[in-house]
Amino acid sequence: MRISTRFSDSTHILAFIEIYQNxxxxxxxxxxxxxxxxxxxxxxxxxxxxxxxxxxxxGSAEPKLAKDPSQITLLDVYFATEGNKPLFExxxxxxxxxxxxxxxxxxxxxxxxxxxxAAQRKLNETTLKDVIETILVKQKYKDSQK
Numbered sequence: 001m002r003i004s005t006r007f008s009d010s011t012h013i014l015a016f017i018e019i020y021q022n023x024x025x026x027x028x029x030x031x032x033x034x035x036x037x038x039x040x041x042x043x044x045x046x047x048x049x050x051x052x053x054x055x056x057x058x059g060s061a062e063p064k065l066a067k068d069p070s071q072i073t074l075l076d077v078y079f080a081t082e083g084n085k086p087l088f089e090x091x092x093x094x095x096x097x098x099x100x101x102x103x104x105x106x107x108x109x110x111x112x113x114x115x116x117x118a119a120q121r122k123l124n125e126t127t128l129k130d131v132i133e134t135i136l137v138k139q140k141y142k143d144s145q146k
Contacts, residue, residue, distance in 0.1 A: 005078040009034050010044050014077065017054065017063050019137050026061035044081065051080030068131035078123055087119060088112040 017025060027038040027045065031072045034041060040099055045063060053072055056063045065072065085101050095101035 004082065006044060006047075009036065009040070010048060011074065011077050011128070011131060013041060013044055013068075014053065014065065014072065014128055015046065015135055018065055018069055018132055019135070021064070023061065024061040029061070047080050048077075051076065052078065053080055065128075066075040069132055070127050072128040073124050073129070074126045074131070075120055075123040077128070078120075086112075087116050105116070111141050 013030055014031050016033055027041040031038040031041045045054060045056060049056055052066050053076060054063050055066045088108075090105050090112070092105070094104055
């Protein structure tokens with residue numbers, strides 16, 4: 001099973017739009033940074049627009065964040081791109097007559113719920129501004145090593 005990159009790609013798109021806000025950024029330009037197709041970028045940007053995270057104009061290469069980066073959390077981006085999709089999936093077909101098979105779903109379900117809440121809490125505490133500032137710091141370090 002392939003793991004979705006929609007969440008990380010959407011965060012990438014938002015950071016790109018903010019960092020390069022003073023130039024025209026088409027979906028093709030963004031796609032070259034994400035290393036995906038412009039179609040995928042446009043689809044993700046549609047999700048971000050529907051969630052109220054970006055403003056776009058049809059035929060214009062000028063997407064803008066709809067909110068200040070400090071007001072956009074990674075949880076906002078996650079819900080915009082992944083919805084309320086579970087982080088973990090339980091195997092529903094286990095043998096109820098086995099000690100393990102008869103209990104594993106309930107036991108793992110409790111742990112999975114705790115992990116989901118912890119992950120959502122962390123994503124809700126982290127803003128797009130945090131991500132952008134970290135990107136810029138890492139780039140400054142790379143530039144200083146040249």
